[in-house]
Amino acid sequence: MYPIMVNLTNRPVTIVGGGKVAFRKYKKLINDNPKLTVISPEIDSRFDLDKINWVESRYKKSLIRDADLILACTDDAEVNQAVYQDATANQLVNNTSNKKNSDFYNVSTVEQDGFVYSISSNGKDPFATKQKRRALEEWLRNN
Numbered sequence: 001m002y003p004i005m006v007n008l009t010n011r012p013v014t015i016v017g018g019g020k021v022a023f024r025k026y027k028k029l030i031n032d033n034p035k036l037t038v039i040s041p042e043i044d045s046r047f048d049l050d051k052i053n054w055v056e057s058r059y060k061k062s063l064i065r066d067a068d069l070i071l072a073c074t075d076d077a078e079v080n081q082a083v084y085q086d087a088t089a090n091q092l093v094n095n096t097s098n099k100k101n102s103d104f105y106n107v108s109t110v111e112q113d114g115f116v117y118s119i120s121s122n123g124k125d126p127f128a129t130k131q132k133r134r135a136l137e138e139w140l141r142n143n
């Protein structure tokens with residue numbers, strides 16, 4: 001895996017699913033002002049519907065056609081897998097329920113004084129990543 005910072009401003013990004021995990025990804029993505037679409041029959045009430053295009057529907061292949069980056073976050077592993085398989089070679093997919101079938105992983109970040117500190121376990125252990133993030137925050141508070 002190759003770590004980079006990506007400028008998503010005005011780029012089409014699609015989240016499939018509108019639940020708890022989708023909302024966690026949305027909270028960070030929205031800071032970069034992408035053209036964000038959420039495809040899901042139901043949506044967590046914490047989403048700001050003025051900031052996204054909510055397509056109130058179950059997943060269909062035709063709905064991801066225009067996205068550069070796709071996050072498959074439904075609670076149906078088969079749907080998430082279909083998203084990964086339906087995407088074309090120039091679309092990058094994060095399958096949140098199957099790390100083996102993901103083109104990229106989300107990282108944990110700490111931002112301070114204009115720096116972004118990113119932490120990843122290469123997909124192996126998100127809980128350990130969260131602990132490292134907390135330890136880093138503690139270290140930054142004391143140094």
Ligand SMILES: C[C@@]1(CC(=O)O)c2cc3[nH]c(cc4nc(cc5[nH]c(cc(n2)[C@H]1CCC(=O)O)[C@@](C)(CC(=O)O)[C@@H]5CCC(=O)O)C(CC(=O)O)=C4CCC(=O)O)c(CCC(=O)O)c3CC(=O)O
Binds near residue numbers: 097098125126
């Ligand atoms: C592979 C990856 C794919 C991806 O999502 O990109 C992935 C996968 C999985 N996460 C799971 C669970 C949880 N993940 C979190 C939180 C985070 N997960 C994130 C990233 C990643 N998670 C990628 C690899 C990261 C790496 O390389 O280390 C972070 C960094 C970024 C972000 O989410 O934006 C953010 C931490 C932010 C922070 O706090 O610093 C919490 C919340 C919490 O603990 O508070 C829960 C509890 C459940 C819940 O929230 O419902 C499970 C289910 C495991 C199980 O049930 O056994 C899987 C599936 C699996 O492991 O196969």
Ligand SMILES: NC(=O)C1=CN([C@@H]2O[C@H](COP(=O)(O)OP(=O)(O)OC[C@H]3O[C@@H](n4cnc5c(N)ncnc54)[C@H](O)[C@@H]3O)[C@@H](O)[C@H]2O)C=CC1
Binds near residue numbers: 040057098
């Ligand atoms: N990568 C990560 O950080 C984590 C990933 N997971 C995975 O994420 C999945 C989702 O978890 P939660 O968000 O907690 O579930 P949730 O139940 O809160 O949300 C599921 C969402 O998927 C939508 N959905 C269901 N079927 C759909 C379909 N056919 N088309 C479009 N949308 C559909 C629902 O309407 C709902 O909005 C889990 O099943 C697990 O596999 C779980 C925890 C953390």
